[in-house]
Amino acid sequence: MDERVSVTDGFHLVVDALKLNGIDTIFGVAGIPITDLARLAQAEGMNYVGFRHEQSAGNAAAISGYLTQKPGICLTVSAPGFLNGMVALANATTNCFPMILISGSSDRAIVDLEQGDYEELDQMNAAKPYAKAAFRINKAEDIGIGIARAIHAAVSGRPGGVYLDITAVTLSEVIDAEIGRKSLVKIVDPAPKQIPAPENISRALALLASAKRPLIILGKGAAYAQADKDIRSFIETTGIPFLPMSMAKGLLPDNHPQSAATARSFAIGQADVVMLIGARLNWLLSHGKGPLWSDTTQFVQLDVSPTEIDSNRPIAAPVVGDIKSSIAALLTALKPGQIKAGAEWLAALAEHEKKNIDSMTKRLAADPHPMNFSSALRAVRDALAGRPDIYIVNEGANTLDFARNIIDMYEPRKRLDSGTWGVMGIGMGYAIGAAVVSGKPVVAIEGDSAFGFSGMEIETICRYHLPVVIVILNNGGIYHGDAPDAPPSPTGFIPHARYDKLIEAFGGAAYHVEDTSSLTKALTGALAAGRPAIIDCVIDPKAGTESGHIQNLNPKTSVAAGPART
Numbered sequence: 281m282d283e284r285v286s287v288t289d290g291f292h293l294v295v296d297a298l299k300l301n302g303i304d305t306i307f308g309v310a311g312i313p314i315t316d317l318a319r320l321a322q323a324e325g326m327n328y329v330g331f332r333h334e335q336s337a338g339n340a341a342a343i344s345g346y347l348t349q350k351p352g353i354c355l356t357v358s359a360p361g362f363l364n365g366m367v368a369l370a371n372a373t374t375n376c377f378p379m380i381l382i383s384g385s386s387d388r389a390i391v392d393l394e395q396g397d398y399e400e401l402d403q404m405n406a407a408k409p410y411a412k413a414a415f416r417i418n419k420a421e422d423i424g425i426g427i428a429r430a431i432h433a434a435v436s437g438r439p440g441g442v443y444l445d446i447t448a449v450t451l452s453e454v455i456d457a458e459i460g461r462k463s464l465v466k467i468v469d470p471a472p473k474q475i476p477a478p479e480n481i482s483r484a485l486a487l488l489a490s491a492k493r494p495l496i497i498l499g500k501g502a503a504y505a506q507a508d509k510d511i512r513s514f515i516e517t518t519g520i521p522f523l524p525m526s527m528a529k530g531l532l533p534d535n536h537p538q539s540a541a542t543a544r545s546f547a548i549g550q551a552d553v554v555m556l557i558g559a560r561l562n563w564l565l566s567h568g569k570g571p572l573w574s575d576t577t578q579f580v581q582l583d584v585s586p587t588e589i590d591s592n593r594p595i596a597a598p599v600v601g602d603i604k605s606s607i608a609a610l611l612t613a614l615k616p617g618q619i620k621a622g623a624e625w626l627a628a629l630a631e632h633e634k635k636n637i638d639s640m641t642k643r644l645a646a647d648p649h650p651m652n653f654s655s656a657l658r659a660v661r662d663a664l665a666g667r668p669d670i671y672i673v674n675e676g677a678n679t680l681d682f683a684r685n686i687i688d689m690y691e692p693r694k695r696l697d698s699g700t701w702g703v704m705g706i707g708m709g710y711a712i713g714a715a716v717v718s719g720k721p722v723v724a725i726e727g728d729s730a731f732g733f734s735g736m737e738i739e740t741i742c743r744y745h746l747p748v749v750i751v752i753l754n755n756g757g758i759y760h761g762d763a764p765d766a767p768p769s770p771t772g773f774i775p776h777a778r779y780d781k782l783i784e785a786f787g788g789a790a791y792h793v794e795d796t797s798s799l800t801k802a803l804t805g806a807l808a809a810g811r812p813a814i815i816d817c818v819i820d821p822k823a824g825t826e827s828g829h830i831q832n833l834n835p836k837t838s839v840a841a842g843p844a845r846t
């Protein structure tokens with residue numbers, strides 16, 4: 281008789297449960313109590329990517345979730361590591377990206393009595409307000425169920441960030457291997473289809489058919505849904521002009537004849553029926569209110585979340601369902617010739633587009649020395665021409681505003697940016713996440729300030745030999761340069777800083793450019809080399825406006841600084 285007892289433990293069960301559900305990548309930072317989990321995951325054939333800071337690991341996980349529709353996994357240590365990862369988890373939830381933050385945690389008996397354990401924190405309850413769901417696993421036998429619950433919560437309905445707490449004791453708990461194997465759950469249908477009600481479909485089509493000036497707004501929910509063909513077919517069949525939100529750029533190519541992007545304000549202001557596809561009427565769309573919007577505009581809204589409807593303005597025709605199913609149902613029900621955008625409306629849009637294109641062309645033709653945002657981004661655009669396969673990551677205030685307009689996108693889900701929060705710090709995490717899950721090159725277009733938030737991850741990029749090229753539009757400060765008198769100004773950085781020198785420390789390629797033709801040449805060369813690089817671009821420190829295009833959101837004091845204010 282075989283005397284050996286076959287056993288397993290919590291570490292093995294976590295890895296087994298993830299693999300069983302098709303999850304093959306973990307982004308994380310190792311340490312107590314999850315170091316062996318990271319090691320084991322790698323030994324068991326998972327792709328483990330080790331970062332320098334949990335926020336970037338979390339951002340990589342979040343964007344991989346957006347790109348793959350599978351929850352991106354971020355692994356952290358307890359308390360401080362967990363909290364660092366929380367920023368990314370909250371950002372994922374805000375942006376509707378599926379992600380699971382798994383953190384190890386300290387002894388519950390001590391934590392709950394606040395007796396001062398190593399890295400003591402009630403992590404599950406701390407996570408709750410910022411996550412779509414938060415769970416804690418207290419027994420090795422529950423790991424299978426715990427991971428199944430986390431996956432369901434992350435990807436079903438409106439996707440979001442899920443926190444999964446696993447105590448140190450649970451990770452090292454040894455149980456019978458057979459009991460462990462039986463405790464695992466292979467999920468049958470993690471993100472079940474949500475079919476819209478037929479009356480939602482007929483009401484939406486009737487409203488669109490009645491429109492004189494219809495408009496479609498595509499959001500990142502539409503991009504996430506991977507219903508690219510059907511969305512394009514609906515737009516082309518109906519002839520309705522469309523506007524992409526920034527991360528939906530490329531869902532249809534930016535040079536598509538029906539794109540109204542160059543007449544955005546006019547299109548929004550004049551449209552009588554607007555169909556929102558996976559886009560919220562939040563601050564990025566002025567809440568659907570004046571002066572940008574007319575108060576007589578009627579809305580069709582496609583969204584998976586029923587509570588999104590009527591959140592900012594009444595929605596005349598809600599279509600609640602997942603976008604893939606909703607668009608398919610609309611296409612099936614659409615009768616030939618039922619909806620056709622009118623020639624007058626298209627002509628009015630074309631006229632406005634022409635005016636805006638002319639002024640943009642003029643702005644882009646200028647070649648000032650030092651470079652400004654427009655001229656530098658035109659040089660970047662020239663180097664990217666013919667490379668629609670490249671992922672673009674973009675953050676910074678002015679860098680974001682200008683790049684969104686100047687860099688056209690031609691393929692879906694290739695533009696990854698500051699998103700719903702307008703957050704800074706996603707740069708290197710998103711770049712690494714995109715490069716790891718796609719194997720494709722990434723160009724991160726960064727302001728010098730934005731880059732600083734995640735800059736240390738260039739070591740990660742070099743360590744994993746990722747094809748990430750970082751273009752830093754360096755105007756020496758937040759918004760713009762500001763000579764550092766004593767004390768340094770709140771928005772100024774060291775003038776003439778050489779960000780390219782940083783990557784030399786890790787064996788990456790360094791470029792420093794002061795004019796547009798050198799910039800195009802450097803980026804073309806760096807992409808051809810296919811290895812990590814930083815291109816430090818000298819931008820006029822006077823270029824860039826405070827808060828970029830959202831100055832209206834920045835309150836300003838009108839009272840002079842100083843002591844005497846009586």
Ligand code: ADP
Nearest residue numbers: 438499500501505525558559560583584602603
């Ligand atoms: P953007 O910032 O591009 O306008 P938002 O993040 O504001 O986009 O909106 C995305 C919307 O898409 C959210 O309301 C979300 O509920 C919805 N959404 C996300 N995924 C899906 C999906 N698969 N099907 C339907 N709606 C979705």
Ligand code: MG
Nearest residue numbers: 728729755757
């Ligand atoms: Mg700057």
